[in-house]
Amino acid sequence: MIAYPLGDSLYLNITNRCPNHCSFCIRQFSDGIDGYNLWLEKEPTTKEIIEAIGDPTKYKEVVFCGFGEPLMRLQVVLDVARHIKKNYPGVPIRINTNGLGNLINGEDITPYFRGLIDTVSISLNAENAKKYQEICNSDYGEDAFYSMLEFARKCKNHVPRVVLTVVDVPGVDVEKCRKIAEELGVEFRVRHFEGGDGE
Numbered sequence: 001m002i003a004y005p006l007g008d009s010l011y012l013n014i015t016n017r018c019p020n021h022c023s024f025c026i027r028q029f030s031d032g033i034d035g036y037n038l039w040l041e042k043e044p045t046t047k048e049i050i051e052a053i054g055d056p057t058k059y060k061e062v063v064f065c066g067f068g069e070p071l072m073r074l075q076v077v078l079d080v081a082r083h084i085k086k087n088y089p090g091v092p093i094r095i096n097t098n099g100l101g102n103l104i105n106g107e108d109i110t111p112y113f114r115g116l117i118d119t120v121s122i123s124l125n126a127e128n129a130k131k132y133q134e135i136c137n138s139d140y141g142e143d144a145f146y147s148m149l150e151f152a153r154k155c156k157n158h159v160p161r162v163v164l165t166v167v168d169v170p171g172v173d174v175e176k177c178r179k180i181a182e183e184l185g186v187e188f189r190v191r192h193f194e195g196g197d198g199e
Helices: 046-053 070-085 100-104 131-135 143-155 174-184
Strands: 003-006 008-013 061-064 093-097 120-125 161-167 187-191
Touching: 003 070, 008 046, 008 100, 046 070, 061 070, 061 120, 070 100, 100 143, 120 143, 131 143, 131 187, 161 174, 174 187
Parallel strands: 008 061, 061 093, 093 120, 120 161, 161 187
Antiparallel strands: 003 008
16 A cells, blocks of 8 residues: 555655564554554566556645655655645645654655655654654664654754654553653644544
8 A cells, every 4th residue: 555545634655664673563563553564575666656646636735644664765755745735735745754754765855855845743752862762663772762853953944843642552652752842842742542533
């Protein structure tokens, strides 16, 4: 399943790769969301993704979010977003990400989002690096936490809306996470462990 509607949004599942192995991730418990199997036999090409989207104007937004980290395929994200903005300029685009795009790609990728991405939703997941690593088991170790925060900071320069999210799993101090978001000057949202919201 490449493109799947949830509520009034269209979600794009473009990779199953991710450098984090979060204990709460729905991939640990399920093959998909709302009956959609999100395990890919192969990663779809840009053309296949655009064909799967079709006309997105019936949705309130298009969201890069599936069973993997979309910024593992940065160029594909940018090419698909460019197609949408060129042909359907009124459709907002969101990326749901672990915020490790700069580590993954070896450069500051946030300037590429300007004019293409309307919202970046970043998984904060914990109030400090040690707890983040315990929960997220990142390939990058505790450096991942600091890179994610820096990514959020830099996104603010290029993207109209930046949101930090946290899953209300036991042991996470939600209020400390909220304070981090406030200090960064970005929005904050609590996601519930049950899943089902496409994240």
